[in-house]
Amino acid sequence: xxxxxxxxxxxxxxxxxxxxxxxxxxxxxxxxxxxxxxxxxxxxxxxxxxxxxxxxxxxxxxxxxxxxxxxxxxxxxxxxxxxxxxxxxxxxxxxxxxxxxxxxxxxxxxxxxxxxxxxxxxxxxxxxxxxxxxxxxxxxxxxxxxxxxxxxxxxxxxxxxxxxxxxxxxxxxxxxxxxxxxxxxxxxxxxxxxxxxxxxxxxxxxxxxxxxxxxxxxxxxxxxxxxxxxxxxxxxxxxxxxxxxxxxxxxxxxxxxxxxxxxxxxxxxxxxxxxxxxxxxxxxxxxxxxxxxxxxxxxxxxxxxxxxxxxxxxxxxxxxxxxxxxxxxxxxxxxxxxxxxxxxxxxxxxxxxxxxxxxxxxxxxxxxxxxxxxxxxxxxxxxxxxxxxxxxxxxxxxxxxxxxxxxxxxxxxxxxxxxxxxxxxxxxxxxxxxxxxxxxxxxxxxxxxxxxxxxxxxxxxxxxxxxxxxxxxxxxxxxxxxxxxxxxxxxxxxxxxxxxxxxxxxxxxxxxxxxxxxxxxxxxxxxxxxxxxxxxxxxxxxxxxxxxxxxxxxxxxxxxxxxxxxxxxxxxxxxxxxxxxxxxxxxxxxxxxxxxxxxxxxxxxxxxxxxxxxxxxxxxxxxxxxxxxxxxxxxxxxxxxxxxxxxxxxxxxxxxxxxxxxxxxxxxxxxxxxxxxxxxxxxxxxxxxxxxxxxxxxxxxxxxxxxxxxxxxxxxxxxxxxxxxxxxxxxxxxxxxxxxxxxxxxxxxxxxxxxxxxxxxxxxxxxxxxxxxxxxxxxxx
Numbered sequence: 001x002x003x004x005x006x007x008x009x010x011x012x013x014x015x016x017x018x019x020x021x022x023x024x025x026x027x028x029x030x031x032x033x034x035x036x037x038x039x040x041x042x043x044x045x046x047x048x049x050x051x052x053x054x055x056x057x058x059x060x061x062x063x064x065x066x067x068x069x070x071x072x073x074x075x076x077x078x079x080x081x082x083x084x085x086x087x088x089x090x091x092x093x094x095x096x097x098x099x100x101x102x103x104x105x106x107x108x109x110x111x112x113x114x115x116x117x118x119x120x121x122x123x124x125x126x127x128x129x130x131x132x133x134x135x136x137x138x139x140x141x142x143x144x145x146x147x148x149x150x151x152x153x154x155x156x157x158x159x160x161x162x163x164x165x166x167x168x169x170x171x172x173x174x175x176x177x178x179x180x181x182x183x184x185x186x187x188x189x190x191x192x193x194x195x196x197x198x199x200x201x202x203x204x205x206x207x208x209x210x211x212x213x214x215x216x217x218x219x220x221x222x223x224x225x226x227x228x229x230x231x232x233x234x235x236x237x238x239x240x241x242x243x244x245x246x247x248x249x250x251x252x253x254x255x256x257x258x259x260x261x262x263x264x265x266x267x268x269x270x271x272x273x274x275x276x277x278x279x280x281x282x283x284x285x286x287x288x289x290x291x292x293x294x295x296x297x298x299x300x301x302x303x304x305x306x307x308x309x310x311x312x313x314x315x316x317x318x319x320x321x322x323x324x325x326x327x328x329x330x331x332x333x334x335x336x337x338x339x340x341x342x343x344x345x346x347x348x349x350x351x352x353x354x355x356x357x358x359x360x361x362x363x364x365x366x367x368x369x370x371x372x373x374x375x376x377x378x379x380x381x382x383x384x385x386x387x388x389x390x391x392x393x394x395x396x397x398x399x400x401x402x403x404x405x406x407x408x409x410x411x412x413x414x415x416x417x418x419x420x421x422x423x424x425x426x427x428x429x430x431x432x433x434x435x436x437x438x439x440x441x442x443x444x445x446x447x448x449x450x451x452x453x454x455x456x457x458x459x460x461x462x463x464x465x466x467x468x469x470x471x472x473x474x475x476x477x478x479x480x481x482x483x484x485x486x487x488x489x490x491x492x493x494x495x496x497x498x499x500x501x502x503x504x505x506x507x508x509x510x511x512x513x514x515x516x517x518x519x520x521x522x523x524x525x526x527x528x529x530x531x532x533x534x535x536x537x538x539x540x541x542x543x544x545x546x547x548x549x550x551x552x553x554x555x556x557x558x559x560x561x562x563x564x565x566x567x568x569x570x571x572x573x574x575x576x577x578x579x580x581x582x583x584x585x586x587x588x589x590x591x592x593x594x595x596x597x598x599x600x601x602x603x604x605x606x607x608x609x610x611x612x613x614x615x616x617x618x619x620x621x622x623x624x625x626x627x628x629x630x631x632x633x634x635x636x637x638x639x640x641x642x643x644x645x646x647x648x649x650x651x652x653x654x655x656x657x658x659x660x661x662x663x664x665x666x667x668x669x670x671x672x673x674x675x676x677x678x679x680x681x682x683x684x685x686x687x688x689x690x691x692x693x694x695x696x697x698x699x700x701x702x703x704x705x706x707x708x709x710x711x712x713x714x715x716x717x718x719x720x721x722x723x724x725x726x727x728x729x730x731x732x733x734x735x736x737x738x739x740x741x742x743x744x745x746x747x748x749x750x751x752x753x754x755x756x757x758x759x760x761x762x763x764x765x766x767x768x769x770x771x772x773x774x775x776x777x778x779x780x781x
Contacts, residue, residue: 007566008565009565010496010497010501010502010503010566011502011504012502012504013493013496013497013500014493014494014496014497014650014719015648015651015652015719017653018493018651019489020486020654021486021488021489021492022482031236032236033189033192033235033237034192034194034206034207034208035189035269037194039265039267040196040264040265042265043264043265043266043267044114044116044262044264044265044266045116045117045118045120045267045268046112046113046115046121046254046258047113047115047118047121047122047124047125048109048125048254048270048274049066049110049113049128050107050108050277050278051103051105051107051108051109052106052130052132053103053106053134054103054104054105054106054137054347054348054680054682055102055103055104055134055136055347055681056103057101057102057133057135058100058101058102058130058131059131059132060130061077061110061111061130062128062130063111063128065129066124066128069113069115069123069124069127070120071116071120071121072113072114072120072121072124073114073116073262074114075111075113076098076111076112076114076254076258077098077110077111078096078098078099078100080261081097081098081222082222082223082224082257083224084222084224087221087222087246087249087250087253088313089214089246089249089316090314090315090316092313092314094152094313095350097222097253098110104313104347105311105312105347105349106348106680106682106683107274107278107349108278108312109278110130111125112125112254112258113125122271138346138347139346139347139348139681140309140677141286141308141309141344142286144309144344144346145344149344150345151342151343151344152310152311152313152314152315152318152343152344152345153314153317153318153343154318155321155340155341155342155343156321156322156325156340156341156606157339157340157341158325158326158338158339158399158400159338159339159399159609160334160337160401161335161336161337162336163303163336163338166292166335166336167300167303167336170292170300170301171294171295172292172293172373172376172377173290173292174290174291174372174373174376175289175290175291176289176369176372178286178364178365178368178754179284179285179757180285180286180364180756180757181284181673181674181675181756181757181758182281182282182284182351183668183669183673184276184281184673184691185239185240185241185243185354186239186691186693187237187241187243187483188238189208190269190270190271190272191208191247191248191251191269191270192208192251192268193206193208193248193252193256193268194206194255194265194268195256195259195265195266195267196265197259197260197264201223201225201260202229202230203219203229203231203259203260204230204232204233205230205231205232205252205255206232206233207233207248207251208234208237208244208248209232209237209244209248209481210237210240210242210244210245210248210481210521210523211244211246211248211481211519211521212233212511212513213479213513213517214246214249214521215232215249216232218249218253219252219253222256222257223256223257227513230256230513231512231513231514232252233510233511233513233514234481234482234511234512235482235510235511236482236483236484237481237482237484238483238484240481240483241665242282242353242355242357243281243353243354244483245316246280247279247280247352251268251270254268255267255268276683276686276687276691277683278349279349279352280311280315280349280350280351281349281352282351282361283309283310283354283358284308284309284351284361284675285306285308285309285324285365286307286308287305287306287361287365287368288304288305288307289302289303289304289305289365289368289369290302290303290304291303291372293373295377297379297387297388298387298388299334299335299369299373299388300336301335301336302334302337302339303337303338303339304339304365304369305340305341306321306328306339306340306341306342306361306362307342307343308324308341308342308351308358308361309344309351310343310344310346310351311345311346311348311349311350312345312346312347312348315350315351315352316357317343317351318343319455319456320351320352320357321341321342321343321358322341322358322606323358323359323362323451324341324362324365325340325341325362326359326362326400326451326455326613326614327358327359327360327363327451328363328365328366329366329398330362330363330366330367330447330449331385331447331619332385332388332390333389333390333391334399337399339399348677348681348683349683353523355662355665355725355726356730357523357726359450359451359730363448363730364670364733367446367733370385370388371737371753372752375744375750375752375753376750378749378750381444381737381741382417382422382444385446386410389410390404391407391410400613401609401610401611402612402613404449404617405714406617406713406715407619408619408645408708408711409447409619409621411708412447412621413447415643415708416621416622416643417445419641419643420445420641422445422623429442429443429625433742433745437630438629438630439628440627440630440745440746441625441627441628441742441745442626442628442739442741443625443626443738443741444623444624444734444736444738444740445621445622446731446734446737448618448619448620448621448622448727448730448731449619450525450617450726450727450730451613451614451616451617452524452614452615452617452618452727453526453599453602453613453614453615454523454524455604455613457602457613459520460520460526460599460602460615461596461598461599462479462519463479463516463517463518463519463534463594463595463596464476464477464479464491464516464531464534464535464537464538464594464595464596465516465538465592465593465594465595466535466538466542466592466593467591467592468499468542468581468592469591470585470591471578472505472577472578472582473507474495474499474501474505474506475507475509476495476507476535477511477512477516478491478511478531478535479520479522479534480519480522481511481527483522485654485658486651486657486658487522487531489651489654490651490654491528491531491532492506492508493650494532494539494718495535495536497719498535498536498539498540498543499543499563499577500565500567501566502566505577525723525726526723528650528718528721528723529718529721530597532650532718532721533717534595534596535595536597537596537597538594538595539595542591543563545584546561546568546584546589547561549584550570550580553583554573556571563577599615600615600716601615602614602615615717616713616714616717616722618644618645618646618647618722619645619727620642620659620730620731621642621643622640622663622731622732622734623640623641623734624637624639624640624700624734624735625637625638625639625640626638626735626738628742628743628764630743630746630765630768632761632765633761633762633763633765633768634764635739635742637667637699637700637701638700638701639702640663640702640704640734640735641705642704642706642728642731643707643708644659644705644706644708644727644728644731645707645708645722645727646659646708646722646723647712647713647720647721648711648712648719649709650718652707655707655724656705656706656707658725659705659707659724659731660703660705662725662728662729662731662732663728663729663732664694664698664699665694665729666728666729666730666732667694667698667735668693668694668698668732669732669758670735670736670757670758670759671698671735671736671739671758671759671760672692672693672694672698672758673691673692673693673758674758736755736757739759740753740754740755740759743764743767743768743771744771746768746775747771747772747774748775753767754767
């Protein structure tokens with residue numbers, strides 16, 4: 001037995017700035033993604049054949065030229081599916097793998113070609129001849145409402161107070177509408193799946209999915225086998241952002257069906273164009289709102305309808321549109337409120353999860369109402385924001401009847417106002433705009449309050465598997481997936497901290513349904529919250545056995561056994577972790593455990609619109625300044641300052657990266673990323689050449705980001721941290737609001753600018769011309 005001297009701390013524990021566990025592999029190109037896996041001899045490749053119509057009956061399909069193409073092994077269509085031709089995550093049987101008699105959007109999969117190479121399959125798929133009978137189609141959400149298209153799922157209504165009395169009391173009432181655009185996920189690694197058949201009915205699928213268990217269940221459903229016959233593995237994804245929560249199921253199912261039929265490994269990877277055409281995006285919304293307020297700008301009543309373009313099937317549109325309503329209040333108390341969703345069917349690809357999951361759209365709608373109040377009254381929007389914050393007697397109840405108990409937005413705003421020098425800079429912007437007639441500036445400081453938890457209560461659970469080997473190394477597996485956000489690193493830090501060993505002792509292995517079953521999606525910003533707690537629980541079980549063993553073996557009380565940096569202290573002795581584990585193994589102590597965690601306190605009754613859907617809130621604020629050319633509508637972001645709340649950070653380096661990346665992605669959504677369908681229902685922004693994500697040159701010229709280091713989660717989350725994946729996305733709203741101020745300057749800041757999102761230069765220019773026209777009209781009068 002080696003007696004060890006005490007040291008201060010382990011290397012790589014929680015709350016430390018630790019590098020991403022695969023960061024060096026990302027930059028060197030050695031990180032293994034699915035397309036890097038060595039293919040077994042005889043591997044086949046699949047490629048999808050997509051609809052060329054937005055809405056039509058299929059009259060006939062001629063595969064003769066396809067079958068005659070070089071390398072083609074076969075064709076899969078609906079009749080080749082041994083189980084159920086459906087992959088609907090909402091279980092509404094409205095989302096077929098392959099369309100049969102009718103197609104409902106341009107780009108809907110109809111068949112798949114299986115060939116000896118990807119190129120051969122792709123070329124052959126283009127040779128199909130399909131006769132259609134066109135049907136009327138609708139791609140726009142307002143047109144869908146006007147055409148009386150159905151809802152894809154039951155709507156939600158949130159209501160509190162007396163809406164009629166609130167409007168009767170209000171001295172000012174404003175009505176308006178806003179369009180909020182969608183967004184493509186534009187993950188670096190596109191969709192891909194690789195299926196390998198096994199014995200009997202077994203199949204192993206390597207999928208780029210955020211929800212391995214759902215992919216497992218969907219593949220089993222399509223194959224007509226039990227879930228235990230399907231194993232889904234995910235080592236890492238090259239980005240997800242919600243786009244691989246449900247959309248990966250299509251590709252996994254096609255690969256698995258082909259692998260089973262031909263008894264050979266099958267890979268499927270679409271081109272970027274087909275990936276963008278055939279997979280869902282962020283929902284775009286049309287918001288109709290009415291708001292009542294007093295002469296100071298205090299809100300008295302809000303009535304709003306959030307209609308969403310959902311696409312041809314339900315997918316996740318129900319919970320997405322629900323969450324939009326949950327966040328339409330942002331940080332503001334509405335005394336009397338009625339919020340309604342309208343999830344509209346359209347002849348477009350079925351929209352899906354995207355970072356924020358409807359929350360950003362709801363929040364933008366709420367901020368538009370604040371903006372309208374400010375410009376109607378001729379006040380600084382920040383003054384209106386602070387006036388309406390949650391806080392004070394009787395002002396802490398949300399529209400869904402959850403109390404806001406952890407409100408720190410006041411402190412965050414106060415700190416950011418000071419550090420960003422907001423007041424002085426706003427005065428400077430006003431002075432600049434008074435002197436300059438072409439370039440106008442704008443500045444805005446906007447808050448964020450984002451609820452953390454899945455609103456589907458049963459998803460708030462996680463499992464983990466921890467093994468301690470006799471050499472003192474530790475194997476960690478859990479249900480969360482790694483898509484670049486650093487989840488594997490954070491959970492490994494938690495396990496290292498539990499055992500008080502250096503981080504390099506922990507090996508995190510690929511997420512697998514064969515190791516941890518019934519996992520929830522890595523979504524809703526819950527990856528660290530859920531999987532960190534499950535892994536900690538597994539480690540604690542093993543530690544409890546080890547403590548009991550040590551107490552009995554050395555004749556001390558359990559209180560005298562402690563895990564210290566890389567040693568175990570037993571009474572007055574310190575034993576290296578390695579030697580201690582060997583002793584425990586010799587004594588036949590179980591060194592493996594399955595951990596579990598479920599989020600406490602949460603509940604939700606959708607039919608009543610009441611409950612506590614969120615365990616806690618994450619807060620943040622951003623201040624952005626822009627310059628706008630009023631002759632062209634073009635703009636640049638001059639400076640952004642951010643303070644964001646992550647509780648007691650598990651890893652400040654990773655969390656800062658998440659905040660910075662989320663802001664840029666949110667800014668892109670609200671400025672340059674525009675989805676556009678033509679009159680034939682075809683998505684025309686389906687490639688990097690036509691869809692503009694933010695470039696490095698689009699980032700703020702000055703970019704100051706810091707965490708609220710004083711924040712500690714009042715709830716018992718993993719090490720008192722807070723979620724960081726989604727909440728900072730909405731910090732980008734400050735850019736839209738700053739652009740609005742610059743536009744409003746041409747009308748003396750007295751007319752609401754009402755720029756729809758994304759605020760492309762064209763939209764900004766049209767808004768400026770409209771505002772100038774309104775001023776000219778009033779002057780003429």
